[in-house]
Amino acid sequence: xxxxxxxxxxxxxxxxxxxxxxxxxxxxxxxxxxxxxxxxxxxxxxxxxxxxxxxxxxxxxxxxxxxxxxxxxxxxxxxxxxxxxxxxxxxxxxxxxxxxxxxxxxxxxxxxxxxxxxxxxxxxxxxxxxxxxxxxxxxxxxxxxxxxxxxxxxxxxxxxxxxxxxxxxxxxxxxxxxxxxxxxxxxxxxxxxxxxxxxxxxxxxxxxxxxxxxxxxxxxxxxxxxxxxxxxxxxxxxxxxxxxxxxxxxxxxxxxxxxxxxxxxxxxxxxxxxxxxxxxxxxxxxxxxxxxxxxxxxxxxxxxxxxxxxxxxxxxxxxx
Numbered sequence: 001x002x003x004x005x006x007x008x009x010x011x012x013x014x015x016x017x018x019x020x021x022x023x024x025x026x027x028x029x030x031x032x033x034x035x036x037x038x039x040x041x042x043x044x045x046x047x048x049x050x051x052x053x054x055x056x057x058x059x060x061x062x063x064x065x066x067x068x069x070x071x072x073x074x075x076x077x078x079x080x081x082x083x084x085x086x087x088x089x090x091x092x093x094x095x096x097x098x099x100x101x102x103x104x105x106x107x108x109x110x111x112x113x114x115x116x117x118x119x120x121x122x123x124x125x126x127x128x129x130x131x132x133x134x135x136x137x138x139x140x141x142x143x144x145x146x147x148x149x150x151x152x153x154x155x156x157x158x159x160x161x162x163x164x165x166x167x168x169x170x171x172x173x174x175x176x177x178x179x180x181x182x183x184x185x186x187x188x189x190x191x192x193x194x195x196x197x198x199x200x201x202x203x204x205x206x207x208x209x210x211x212x213x214x215x216x217x218x219x220x221x222x223x224x225x226x227x228x229x230x231x232x233x234x235x236x237x238x239x240x241x242x243x244x245x246x247x248x249x250x251x252x253x254x255x256x257x258x259x260x261x262x263x264x265x266x267x268x269x270x271x272x273x274x275x276x277x278x279x280x281x282x283x284x285x286x287x288x289x290x291x292x293x294x295x296x297x298x299x300x301x302x303x304x305x306x307x308x309x310x311x312x313x314x315x316x317x318x319x320x
Contacts (some may be wrong), residue, residue, distance in 0.1 A: 005069040006311070009062060011103060013038035014137025014164045014272070015214070015220035016058045019300040020069055027310060031063060033058045034268050037081040037166045038138050047085045056098060063099040073307040076103045077299065079111050080138030080162065101232075108158030110298060112141040118301030119212045120151060122236055122293045127207035129154075133283055134212045134298060135276060137164040142191070142283065144198045147208065155198035159190040159283075161216060163276035172275040175252035182239035183275065184282045191286035199312060200287070209289045214269065214296035215276040221264040222247050228263040235296035241284050248277050 010017045014036055020029040040048040047055075066074070082088040082105045092103045106114075115134045123130050130147045134140065140159040146152040157235040161183070166172065170179035195201060213224050220237040221229045223244075230265050251259055251274060284292060 002070055004072045004311075006304045006307040007066055007069070007074040008300040008307070009033070009059075009074075009101070009103070010298070010300045010303075011037070011055070011060075011076065011078040011082065012079040012136050012138065012250040013079065013162055014058075016055070016062075017298075017300050018062050018065065019304055020066065020071070021304050021308070023308075025304075028069070031062075031065075031152065033061070036137075036164070037085075038162075038168075040164070041081065041085060042168055044086075045084060046087045047081070047091050049198050050092050052094070056094060056164050059095045059099045059101055063101060064318075068096045075303045075307060076101050077106045077111070077114070077303070079106065079154065080136060080160075081099055083107070083137070098115065106149075108141055109141065109156060109185060112156040112158070114299035114302035115141060115154055115212055116143050116151060116153060116302070117305060118297045118299055118303075120145070120147065121297060122210050123147060123208040127206045129203050129207045130210060131200050131207055131287060132210050132212065133280075135280055135283075136162040136213055137272075138162040138238055139165075140279065140283070142194050142287075144194075144200065144203075144207075155194065157190060157194040157197075159187060159279075161187065163272040163279070166279060167272040167275035170275060173256050173271045174254075175274050180252075180274075180278050183278055187267050187279055187282045188286055195286070201289060202287055207287075209284065209287070209292045210295050211280070211284075211292050212295045212298040216292065218264050218269065218273070219244060219247060219277070219280065220294040221278040222262070229318050231296050234294055237294050238291050239294070240291050241281065241289055244277065244281050244284070248281055251277065279317045 007020045016035045017032045037051045132143045143156040144154045170183045172179045217234040222235045223239045259265050260267040
């Protein structure tokens with residue numbers, strides 16, 4: 001009997017991720033491409049021709065890969081860059097015309113919900129509440145949820161800064177105190193608002209912390225002194241906020257070229273790594289976190305999990 005497969009695509013501001021799993025939930029293919037959709041977008045709030053070309057190339061490659069599998073159910077989502085760009089719909093239409101992949105632009109709440117479903121497996125047996133922080137390229141979602149079977153979302157906020165957009169706006173390719181302090185103050189404002197609406201201080205002692213996306217995984221690799229960046233090996237690693245402070249104190253003295261030479265950062269991530277680390281530290285400092293779990297699992301994992309659940313329900317119904 002031919003096996004069936006499920007796929008998820010998560011198109012962010014800086015990268016695009018593809019995940020394909022089989023009927024048992026085992027990953028058979030996983031990839032991330034640096035599409036850099038948000039690059040050069042700030043001035044006119046439009047995707048540049050170069051960004052559009054990178055996005056089209058990415059989806060054409062992903063389409064070829066997906067055609068090798070008997071995919072019975074799939075979902076592709078786009079987040080902050082496509083929420084903000086004036087020409088996003090034209091871009092998404094071009095992708096559909098070239099690949100027949102329909103991309104759904106999701107709002108911050110749906111993005112946060114999918115990230116929660118994907119990443120919470122790392123703290124399932126932990127404390128009664130969990131905070132998931134997804135520090136993307138164009139925005140950052142903070143979500144508080146009850147760590148129960150139903151995974152009830154209690155509160156969430158979308159900070160309109162990610163590693164790429166913050167680096168551009170606050171001129172933080174290399175560290176400067178003025179830009180870093182401006183970014184800290186703005187992030188602090190959003191975190192404090194989240195804490196108020198979530199009545200966070202009443203729950204603080206009962207919260208576990210998970211961070212998704214490239215930044216926590218790369219921080220974990222640096223902190224654990226890995227010789228090179230392997231996201232699979234970093235998935236589920238735990239580190240402290242003190243560790244992050246040590247990393248920031250070191251990299252803020254470095255040039256972009258010096259950061260690029262670090263195999264756990266690399267040339268593509270180096271121009272935005274200072275901004276990402278400043279944001280990361282400010283968020284978790286504001287939340288009073290002691291230790292944080294880095295998670296490779298995110299929205300794409302939440303998507304395939306839901307696709308599999310729906311497929312099984314339909315098959316059960318067909319079989320009576």
